[in-house]
Amino acid sequence: MEGFTHLIPFAAGHEIIRQRRRDLTLIRMTPDIIYDQMIGMGCATRLVFSWGGNPGVGSLHRFRDAIQNSWPIPLELEEHSHADMAARYQAGASGLPFAVLRGYVGSDIPKYNRSISSVACPFTGEVLTATRALTPDVAIIHAQKADRRGNVLIQGIPGIQKEAVLASKQAIVTVEEIVDQLDAPINACVLPSWVVTYVSEVPGGAHPSYAHGYYHRDNAFCKAWDGISRDREVFLQWMREHILKTEDFAAFRRSLAQGTMVSNG
């Protein structure tokens, strides 16, 4: 699942939790609240990532609890930097076995990750970082629009979603709306229907992140998550109340609005 602070596929993540999926390898450059929820609910046994935090707020408490205390289950890490993860997605999208970058000079990260190696440039001899291509089974992203044929339009901060879709064997896209005419501006970021496996219409499906042109980031919720997620029991109670007991994302949004959440506004 990708989305670089923008267009994060929250609705899809909630549904994975509702369906009680297990033993997943989760990949994301910036695991934030949605991965905190999935990790805390025991969906994942492995995490491939480059920065795990609640942006602008602080720690991800469920992520930390899983790593520090194996709660609710142990979480194996494969850790990179952003430049590396971006390069790995590009290699995957390009059908190449690895990517090259000038990375990790003096950093301890490669000591703990066998997907990071080095290669000598055949032309200059410079030793560069070589990093294994990323080829996920499935990419899940959120976008603004799709047309009825399944062409997808992404606007605003483009992040890494195009590369993630093209690197993956299958791609699921949730969208704010399905329209008759995409009306994509020239040079817009469009994923043609034939690289998209499924499209699902979920209005608001990136909340509490945002969909440029539709709604803003719910910074108040992102701050409130710090309190909700800090304690295991409070977290579990919140997840039961708002995710497991709701049948879909629209019901979750109603449940949130009726609750005592800050997000109620």
Next chain:
Amino acid sequence: MAELDYTSIEIMTIAAARRLANGMVCFVGIGMPSAAANLARNIHAPEVVLIYESGTIGAKPSVLPLSIGDGELAETADCLVSVPELFRYWLQAGRVDVGFLGAAQIDKCGNINTTLIGGTYASPQVRLPGAGGASEIATASKEVWIILKQNKRTFVERLDFITSSGHQQGRRLAPRNGDTCNGRRLTRGRGPTIVITDLGVLTPDLATGEFTLSGIHPGVTVEQVRAATGWDLKVSPRLDTTPAPTGAELARLRDLHARTDAAHGSSMAER
């Protein structure tokens, strides 16, 4: 000492902002770097180019972003690029003048830890977020500025983990600008050139890479800074004192924070 009408965080932010020159290209970390960089843009450096790692180049936010990808950064940017483009064409190619970073811990050579504290890698006492963009920002920017609060937990003799490299002791790690490899120019920068804290300013000894105290904020003593440092801190014979914040600087900074709090306090997404 005279009663101060500003906080130590405020003078740290202002001391950092003053150093950012108009027109510089600055890769901005979230938090204190972002506050200082936007303060500079609001005061003396309207043309400073702020790059956030979400791919927003030339962002001009009216309030401080909570995340590096807030919508206002995208709306005010000169251009929006994808994450791989940002890290390849704009950072690794050497187009960034200043990589401006925060840190959880640093050592005397300006190495940064944002990965873990205590325990082992597999089982840390405290797990931190990790590198994000910092490990490449630290080596690909022409120079690196680090801003963080100074105490014995943040300024340590030995890091539990080196996430992003500074000047590693005993070997000059980052080639200087103009160094070549088989006749080709390398683009790696000078590494960390300044550490700005709530107590003062540290700059590296060019021979050893070790950071020494070269400036203190008004009302701070050298003993106080040494007591807040986990290594035997060397002090420059020419120690500067940071000029106190001006009324205008404080007013701009406080206004920026007030507008930021107002913008982020309310829920905007519920319809």
